[in-house]
Amino acid sequence: MPELAEVEYVRRRWNPGLGHTIATVRLHPRAGVFKTCDPALLAKLLPGARLDSSEAAAKQMLFRLVAADRARTPLWLGIHLGMTGELLVRPHGLPDQKADHLILDQPAASSASGVGQSLVFSDFRMFGRVQFHAGPDAPAWWTGIAPAVTSPAFTLDAVSEFLRRRARSPLKAVLLMQERFPGIGNWMADEILWRAALHPARRCGDLSPAEIKKLHAETAWVAREALRLIGAADTPQWPDPPKTWLFQHRWEDGGRCPRTKKPLERATIGGRTTCWSPARQKLA
DNA sequence: TCCTATGTTGTATG
DNA sequence: ACATACAACATAGG
Numbered sequence: 001m002p003e004l005a006e007v008e009y010v011r012r013r014w015n016p017g018l019g020h021t022i023a024t025v026r027l028h029p030r031a032g033v034f035k036t037c038d039p040a041l042l043a044k045l046l047p048g049a050r051l052d053s054s055e056a057a058a059k060q061m062l063f064r065l066v067a068a069d070r071a072r073t074p075l076w077l078g079i080h081l082g083m084t085g086e087l088l089v090r091p092h093g094l095p096d097q098k099a100d101h102l103i104l105d106q107p108a109a110s111s112a113s114g115v116g117q118s119l120v121f122s123d124f125r126m127f128g129r130v131q132f133h134a135g136p137d138a139p140a141w142w143t144g145i146a147p148a149v150t151s152p153a154f155t156l157d158a159v160s161e162f163l164r165r166r167a168r169s170p171l172k173a174v175l176l177m178q179e180r181f182p183g184i185g186n187w188m189a190d191e192i193l194w195r196a197a198l199h200p201a202r203r204c205g206d207l208s209p210a211e212i213k214k215l216h217a218e219t220a221w222v223a224r225e226a227l228r229l230i231g232a233a234d235t236p237q238w239p240d241p242p243k244t245w246l247f248q249h250r251w252e253d254g255g256r257c258p259r260t261k262k263p264l265e266r267a268t269i270g271g272r273t274t275c276w277s278p279a280r281q282k283l284a
Numbered sequence: 285t286c287c288t289a290t291g292t293t294g295t296a297t298g
Numbered sequence: 299a300c301a302t303a304c305a306a307c308a309t310a311g312g
Binding site for chain 1: 300301302303304307308309310
Binding site: 001002003006059080081082083084125127128129176178185186187188189247272273 | 289291
């Protein structure tokens with residue numbers, strides 16, 4: 001159930017495989033996660049390839065490999081975790097699981113245990129996606145990702161214009177649009193709106209310049225803090241943000257706003273379950 | 285049985 | 299062409 005920071009956290013799960021060769025590839029070509037790529041190409045080009053580096057952007061991860069051919073063709077392996085996708089490293093000898101869709105086996109020399117390891121992508125709901133491209137240039141599915149909300153390209157003007165174009169949509173729905181708010185998902189959107197003291201059902205066209213400025217600033221702040229607290233964490237599971245965040249209270253029965261201590265409210269807004277603090281976030 | 289789930293996309297309608 | 303709303307995708311758990 002990953003958003004920006006959790007994706008960054010999960011990306012690092014495959015770090016033990018960096019610098020090592022892929023010996024064999026096992027995949028389930030009929031799985032929905034391969035809908036947007038050619039599993040036969042993966043099976044052909046990944047064996048013998050070396051995993052060189054990885055990065056995350058929005059809710060996507062990119063793993064860069066170098067093929068074993070004479071031309072040392074760059075390989076681009078993209079993974080989107082959807083709702084239930086996971087990455088893990090598994091020592092050889094343990095059984096595959098039902099929802100393991102892509103398994104990259106690395107030889108014994110690659111693992112601390114000395115028995116070899118597998119880089120595993122699993123996703124039982126299969127809303128996740130595997131993308132693959134071979135060639136010198138980055139593929140469109142990677143270069144087309146909008147500039148990060150933590151980058152200088154995420155400007156106040158860009159946000160203002162985006163809201164203006166979607167004047168009749170509720171704020172909540174628009175914050176989930178990846179073409180302007182890459183990596184923001186359901187919990188981050190609620191967190192941002194709570195911090196900006198904006199009701200999630202407010203129409204985008206109704207905001208004052210000061211409110212837009214606040215929304216812009218809180219978007220970048222929440223993303224930055226989440227990346228620091230969650231994305232960079234060393235723990236075996238990704239940590240939750242602190243109790244001072246809305247996050248910790250949004251699913252609690254009888255949950256209360258960490259700032260006003262008044263009851264929180266929940267409803268479907270923009271097609272998603274949304275939590276807000278009525279004492280802080282007013283409609284009018 | 286019915287409802288929910290930290291996501292995206294295709295389709296219908298305005 | 300663009301904006302908006304929502305069903306559909308697939309599975310597990312309360």
